[in-house]
Structure formats: C-alpha cells, structure tokens
Amino acid sequence: MEDTEANKAEASNGADNYKFLSRRGSHRQNGVIQPLLTDLYQITMAYAYWKAEKTTDCAVFDLFFRKNPFHGEFTIFAGLEEVMKFLDNFHYSDSDIEYLRETLPQSVEPAFFDFLKNLTANDITVHAIDEGCVAFPRIPLLRIEGPLIVAQLLETTLLTLVNYASLVATNAARYRIAAGHNVQLLEFGLRRAQGPDGGLSASKYAYLGGFDGTSNVLAGKLYKIPVKGTHAHAYISSFSDCKELKRRTIKHKDTGEEVDFIDLCRNWKEKLTPDLDVLQEEASDGELAAFASYALAFPDSFVALVDTYDTKRSGLLNFCAVAMALDEMGYEPRGIRIDSGDLAYLSTLARQKFEQIAKKFDRDWFRTLSIVASNDINEETIWSLNEQGHQINCFGIGTHLVTCQRQPALGCVYKLVEINHTPKIKLSEDVEKVTMPGKKDVYRLYGADGHALIDLLVQTGEDAPQAGSKVLCRHPFHESKRAWVNPAKVEPLYHLYWKDGKILRALPQLSDIRQRVADFLKTIRQDHKRNLNPTPYKVAVSDRLYHFIHDLWLENAPIGELS
Ligand SMILES: Nc1ncnc2c1ncn2[C@@H]1O[C@H](COP(=O)(O)OP(=O)(O)OP(=O)(O)O)[C@@H](O)[C@H]1O
Numbered sequence: 340m341e342d343t344e345a346n347k348a349e350a351s352n353g354a355d356n357y358k359f360l361s362r363r364g365s366h367r368q369n370g371v372i373q374p375l376l377t378d379l380y381q382i383t384m385a386y387a388y389w390k391a392e393k394t395t396d397c398a399v400f401d402l403f404f405r406k407n408p409f410h411g412e413f414t415i416f417a418g419l420e421e422v423m424k425f426l427d428n429f430h431y432s433d434s435d436i437e438y439l440r441e442t443l444p445q446s447v448e449p450a451f452f453d454f455l456k457n458l459t460a461n462d463i464t465v466h467a468i469d470e471g472c473v474a475f476p477r478i479p480l481l482r483i484e485g486p487l488i489v490a491q492l493l494e495t496t497l498l499t500l501v502n503y504a505s506l507v508a509t510n511a512a513r514y515r516i517a518a519g520h521n522v523q524l525l526e527f528g529l530r531r532a533q534g535p536d537g538g539l540s541a542s543k544y545a546y547l548g549g550f551d552g553t554s555n556v557l558a559g560k561l562y563k564i565p566v567k568g569t570h571a572h573a574y575i576s577s578f579s580d581c582k583e584l585k586r587r588t589i590k591h592k593d594t595g596e597e598v599d600f601i602d603l604c605r606n607w608k609e610k611l612t613p614d615l616d617v618l619q620e621e622a623s624d625g626e627l628a629a630f631a632s633y634a635l636a637f638p639d640s641f642v643a644l645v646d647t648y649d650t651k652r653s654g655l656l657n658f659c660a661v662a663m664a665l666d667e668m669g670y671e672p673r674g675i676r677i678d679s680g681d682l683a684y685l686s687t688l689a690r691q692k693f694e695q696i697a698k699k700f701d702r703d704w705f706r707t708l709s710i711v712a713s714n715d716i717n718e719e720t721i722w723s724l725n726e727q728g729h730q731i732n733c734f735g736i737g738t739h740l741v742t743c744q745r746q747p748a749l750g751c752v753y754k755l756v757e758i759n760h761t762p763k764i765k766l767s768e769d770v771e772k773v774t775m776p777g778k779k780d781v782y783r784l785y786g787a788d789g790h791a792l793i794d795l796l797v798q799t800g801e802d803a804p805q806a807g808s809k810v811l812c813r814h815p816f817h818e819s820k821r822a823w824v825n826p827a828k829v830e831p832l833y834h835l836y837w838k839d840g841k842i843l844r845a846l847p848q849l850s851d852i853r854q855r856v857a858d859f860l861k862t863i864r865q866d867h868k869r870n871l872n873p874t875p876y877k878v879a880v881s882d883r884l885y886h887f888i889h890d891l892w893l894e895n896a897p898i899g900e901l902s
C-alpha cells in the first residue's frame with residue numbers, strides 16, 4: 340500500500356472504526372460496495388464481449404449529467420474517493436464467482452469464470468475533476484479508459500457512487516447558500532433516509548456540501564463529522580412532575596457547594612413568570628422536571644426542546660427558569676429547540692424574552708442563547724424565514740435534505756465515446772441527449788474578477804486555451820451561439836487519478852473537501868447560484884470539437900426518404 344495522505348488519514352482512524360467495512364484491496368470501504376453491486380446486464384454483456392473476442396478492445400467512457408438538480412444551475416461533484424477505493428478493491432471473490440456460475444445460464448463457458456476471477460481495474464485509467472468541485476451539465480466528471488469489458492463492468496457501481504453523493508452534496512450546498520454563513524446547519528435525517536446506507540451517505544455528503552454536523556453517530560465515527568443533538572418529545576413527556584424526581588441536587592461548578600436544584604429552578608420560575616407574560620399554572624411541571632433533569636445530566640451543554648406543550652406559555656418559561664438556576668450554579672446553558680409552530684414568530688419571541696431577561700438580571704449571555712429550529716424544513720422554508728426575519732441560529736434538517744424530495748435523483752449517465760481509437764456518437768431525437776464523441780479535456784476559463792466564465796471542452800491533443808489569448812467557444816449544438824473569450828486564468832479541470840492500479844492523486848480529508856466546496860462556490864457568479872430563475876452557466880466546445888461532433892453526426896444520421 341502506498342503511503343499516501345489518504346492512507347495515513349485512514350490508518351489514524353483506527354482499525355476498530357472499520358469493523359463493518361470490508362477490505363478487498365488496499366482501501367477499506369463500506370462492504371456493500373463491491374463488484375456484484377451492479378446490474379446483471381453488465382455481466383451478461385461482459386460474457387458476450389468475451390465470446391466475441393473483444394477482450395483486447397479499448398474503450399473510453401464519459402460519466403456526466405445532463406441537467407442540474409433542484410431547478411438550479413450548479414452541481415457539486417462528490418463520491419470520487421469512494422470510486423477510487425472501489426477501483427482499488429475491484430476483484431471478484433470465490434463466492435462471487437460461485438454465485439455467478441449458479442446464476443448465469445448453463446451455456447456460459449467455464450473459461451469465462453476464470454477470466455472474471457483474474458479481473459482487476461489495473462488496466463483502467465481514470466481522469467476526474469476534483470471531488471467538491473462545482474460541475475455543470477455535459478462536462479464529464481470522470482473519463483474512464485481501458486479494456487472495454489472492465490470499463491463496462493464499472494458502469495453501474497460508479498453511477499451509484501456518484502449520483503446520490505453529488506445530489507446530496509448539492510442539496511446541502513443549496514441549504515448553506517440559503518441559510519448564509521452565520522447559521523449552523525445540522526443533518527437530522529437518518530430516520531427518514533432511504534435505508535441505512537442512504538442515511539450514512541447522506542450524513543457524509545451533507546457535511547461535504549456545507550453542513551456543520553450530524554446527529555448520525557456512526558457517520559460521526561466513520562467520517563469524523565462533528566456529532567450534535569438535543570432530545571426528543573418522548574424525553575419531555577416521560578416526566579410528569581417535579582415531585583417524582585429522585586436526583587435533585589447539583590454542585591456549584593466552582594465552589595462545590597451542593598444545593599437542591601429543583602427548588603432553585605422552581606424559585607426562578609416564580610421570579611420569571613411576570614417577565615414571560617404567562618401564568619405559572621399554565622407552564623407544565625412535568626416539562627420543568629424534564630428540563631431540570633436534563634440540565635443535571637448535562638449542566639455544561641444544556642439545550643431544551645420547548646414545544647412539547649406550548650412554546651409560548653410553557654416551554655420558554657421553564658427553559659428560562661432552568662437556565663437561570665444553572666447560571667446561579669456556575670454553568671452556562673446553550674439554548675432551545677423549537678420543533679413546531681411558526682418558526683419566525685416563535686424564534687423572534689424567544690429572542691425578545693431572552694433580551695428582556697438579559698437586561699433585567701444583567702446576564703449578557705442570555706441575549707445570545709442559541710435557538711435551534713426543526714420540523715420539515717426545506718430550502719424554500721429557509722428563504723421564507725429569511726424574508727420574514729427570524730432569530731434562529733441553527734437549523735436541524737432531516738427529511739427534505741436526505742431524501743432530496745424536490746428532486747430525488749441526479750441523472751448521471753455513463754456513455755461510450757470511443758472504441759479502439761474510433762470516436763462513437765449516440766444520436767437522439769432530443770438534441771440535448773446527443774453524446775459528445777471522442778476523448779476530451781476540459782478547462783475552466785476565468786474572468787479578470789476571479790469568477791468562472793465558461794467551461795470549455797476540447798479534443799484531447801488540441802492546444803489548451805491560454806490565459807490572455809482569445810479562444811472561440813461554441814455552443815455544442817446551436818451553430819449561431821458562439822463567443823470569443825479572453826480568459827484571465829485557465830484551469831484544467833481533469834486530473835489523472837487512477838492508472839496502473841494506483842491512486843495517483845491524494846484523496847483529501849472530508850473536512851478539506853468541504854472547505855473546497857465553499858471555495859469553489861465563491862468563484863461562481865451570484866446569478867448562477869440564486870434560488871429563483873438562476874442564469875445558466877455556459878458550457879462550450881472548441882471550434883475543432885464542434886466540427887468534429889457535427890461531421891460525425893452527419894456521417895451517422897441516416898438520410899430519410901419521403902414518398
Ligand atoms: N414562519 C414560517 N414560514 C414558513 N414556513 C414555516 C414557518 N414556520 C414553520 N414553517 C414550516 O411550516 C410547516 C408547519 O407544518 P405543520 O403545520 O405540519 O407543523 P406544526 O403544526 O407547526 O407542527 P406539528 O404538527 O409537528 O405539531 C413546517 O414545514 C415548517 O417548517
């Protein structure tokens with residue numbers, strides 16, 4: 340195994356973290372990611388290729404998407420590290436071979452299984468754009484070259500590794516744009532995700548896209564994502580009143596003096612009742628018991644879920660009472676979570692009460708208590724809350740983030756663009772679906788203000804565009820749409836990631852990729868990122884590639900006959 344940064348980082352996680360991860364090659368990976376995690380037709384095609392003596396055929400495939408998700412005009416590319424590990428581990432085990440032998444038709448020749456048994460991804464070469472890079476339609480995220488059979492066998496697994504990862508990362512990045520940078524975003528989606536593996540991937544890629552933490556403990560352990568959380572309504576409603584509490588005392592943080600904490604909370608509740616404009620009897624005693632007990636368990640990080648009975652009439656008063664009691668004992672409470680009702684109104688009300696108490700009792704920290712909001716929040720809710728004005732410091736987001744309800748799939752495809760050095764084109768009635776033939780390279784051209792202007796696809800072997808030199812950029816299908824671009828900076832987007840059975844570029848830590856997403860997004864103009872009717876970013880081809888595509892198109896399109 341190479342001593343790459345990625346491997347060092349992985350080793351530092353400790354072997355114990357990876358009990359459920361399998362190690363077929365050098366890199367540990369979720370055990371479900373293996374060569375049989377594919378569609379049957381990949382294997383039947385492999386056999387037919389083998390029978391047709393196409394084992395030495397050499398193919399080039401592009402993996403790309405055609406449309407940005409969520410009515411947006413950008414996508415975050417994610418999943419590359421898992422793709423690399425998959426290639427590194429690619430190998431059919433004895434039991435895989437046994438299963439295929441039982442499953443494929445009897446007519447399949449035994450020698451094919453010997454062939455499969457010795458197959459690796461070592462003869463495959465992969466160029467890719469960096470994980471976390473902002474990507475656009477038709478730009479191949481990965482270019483896979485090598486033996487046709489192996490490249491074909493990789494299709495489904497690569498697509499499943501990239502599609503959902505990029506979709507969730509993009510969703511998360513959009514929530515980050517909506518929420519701004521002064522608000523924390525927590526992913527709470529495990530319970531609602533598409534199964535355990537979906538939940539784990541969602542936590543990982545939501546963090547990559549810009550979330551700050553997750554409630555998913557296994558994701559925290561495996562991917563070193565900060566784990567965060569509060570408590571549930573069940574916890575609050577499991578307490579009936581303060582009389583039932585067995586543990587009541589707390590020691591002062593500095594002096595060690597021990598007092599009855601429940602009495603202290605009740606005293607504060609009485610004292611604060613007029614400030615909160617409620618009647619003491621309206622505020623649930625069971626809720627106070629729950630809050631006080633949680634504060635006894637976590638005096639240094641007390642957060643209370645305030646909406647079980649009534650946020651305004653019960654939760655806020657009980658929280659403020661416990662918070663002041665904790666303060667008296669030398670501890671600093673954290674804040675509240677609101678999980679129902681009008682989140683703009685309730686968060687503003689809560690902040691107003693916090694400020695009132697801060698002023699009256701000269702407790703400055705009360706002003707800045709954290710207000711967490713949850714309950715079916717989506718991107719639109721955040722934009723709407725922004726417009727209404729809110730006082731939320733942290734959003735806990737589950738269902739809409741992980742299920743990507745607004746668009747449940749990114750349509751990445753995997754298309755053959757060259758076979759044995761002959762370019763291939765896939766024609767379609769729908770012009771947008773016509774593939775770009777041949778091996779291509781891709782460059783991002785920047786303007787003088789540092790913003791990305793256009794992505795340019797050129798034929799591999801063509802001169803790269805140069806900073807300070809005009810280059811003709813053409814729409815791939817509309818002849819009249821073309822422009823001269825004089826870039827201030829040119830960035831090649833492809834890097835050689837995999838060749839001769841080795842990962843050739845360091846795979847950064849998840850937190851570094853997360854930072855990269857934020858940095859890349861800064862280079863994308865605001866109008867491409869806005870929520871409503873964003874401007875499409877331009878993806879162009881060079882003049883040479885334009886003519887090449889259209890000549891091949893004419894060559895391949897049959898001429899119809901009218902009679
Ligand atoms: N001020 C607001 N502006 C826009 N949307 C909001 C606002 N406050 C809350 N929401 C959203 O409105 C929806 C309220 O849903 P619903 O009416 O089912 O919940 P609820 O009745 O408040 O809570 P529950 O049924 O869980 O007790 C949620 O999706 C929430 O995120």
Ligand SMILES: O=P(O)(O)OC[C@H]1O[C@H](OP(=O)(O)OP(=O)(O)O)[C@H](O)[C@@H]1O
Pocket residue numbers: 527528530531571572678713714715716735736737738739
């Ligand atoms: O709303 P989401 O974005 O999915 O965020 C996660 C939700 O999970 C919890 O609810 P719970 O499972 O207790 O169910 P609930 O919908 O009845 O509150 C929590 O209180 C949030 O409301």
Ligand SMILES: O=C(O)c1cccnc1
Pocket residue numbers: 527528554567568569570571676713735737
């Ligand atoms: O910690 C929380 O508050 C939490 C975790 C998961 C789902 N809902 C809320």
Ligand SMILES: [Mg+2]
Pocket residue numbers: 678713714715
């Ligand atoms: Mg809820």
